[in-house]
Amino acid sequence: MIIRGRFVGDAPYFAAHVRVGQFEGVVWLLADTGASRTTLLDRDVSRLGIPPAALEPASLPMIGVGGSVRSFVLRDVKLTFVSDEGETVLQQDVWVAQHDLDRLPAEEVARILRIPSVMGRDLINRFRLICDYRSGTMQLERQ
Amino acid sequence: MMNEGVIEELRTFEEDQVWISDHIESLLGRYTDQWVAVQGGQIVASDPALDALWQKLPDPAHTCVEFVTREPLEMIL
Numbered sequence: 186m187i188i189r190g191r192f193v194g195d196a197p198y199f200a201a202h203v204r205v206g207q208f209e210g211v212v213w214l215l216a217d218t219g220a221s222r223t224t225l226l227d228r229d230v231s232r233l234g235i236p237p238a239a240l241e242p243a244s245l246p247m248i249g250v251g252g253s254v255r256s257f258v259l260r261d262v263k264l265t266f267v268s269d270e271g272e273t274v275l276q277q278d279v280w281v282a283q284h285d286l287d288r289l290p291a292e293e294v295a296r297i298l299r300i301p302s303v304m305g306r307d308l309i310n311r312f313r314l315i316c317d318y319r320s321g322t323m324q325l326e327r328q
Numbered sequence: 329m330m331n332e333g334v335i336e337e338l339r340t341f342e343e344d345q346v347w348i349s350d351h352i353e354s355l356l357g358r359y360t361d362q363w364v365a366v367q368g369g370q371i372v373a374s375d376p377a378l379d380a381l382w383q384k385l386p387d388p389a390h391t392c393v394e395f396v397t398r399e400p401l402e403m404i405l
Contacts, residue, residue: 200342228378232393266338295361
């Protein structure tokens with residue numbers, strides 16, 4: 186089974202349909218082997234209409250190069266990808282990173298909102314990952 | 329059972345993401361520093377403020393949305 190991603194510029198992405206409780210929609214996930222958890226960022230959380238009340242605070246802190254952010258967990262999220270078999274459905278927890286946008290200057294908020302959601306190792310490592318920018322090949326495989 | 333609707337939606341969403349990247353120069357001429365919403369390779373809404381853009385969209389959760397800007401941004405996630 187093969188899930189094919191796409192390069193946009195030099196960055197590898199996968200399109201995924203997410204469903205959690207009453208919320209569902211499509212997201213563009215940056216494949217990020219540096220991220221331990223698949224994580225939705227501010228723009229997508231807002232776009233999907235997931236309210237703060239639906240977010241369960243994570244038991245572990247989340248930190249990146251830019252510092253720490255508020256972290257939450259969405260339990261048992263159904264993630265659907267297009268594959269060569271039609272569709273592939275995974276179910277797993279997905280993390281949510283929330284910046285405190287109300288306390289930041291507008292230009293910084295705009296930059297933060299540009300950050301894509303990421304596909305982390307918790308998902309990537311369920312597959313064999315092929316990332317070959319020079320040939321334009323980006324895919325997740327498993328037998 | 330296969331969900332053809334979801335598969336088609338994912339393919340369209342992916343094409344829209346790539347479309348923005350492929351057309352970024354022409355988009356910069358008209359939508360600099362604005363959020364744009366794209367469906368089926370067409371701009372369906374734009375606004376400098378993301379919250380305002382949501383109000384213009386009937387279904388943001390199923391719409392490709394990106395920021396059009398000349399500001400370079402290096403990302404180390």
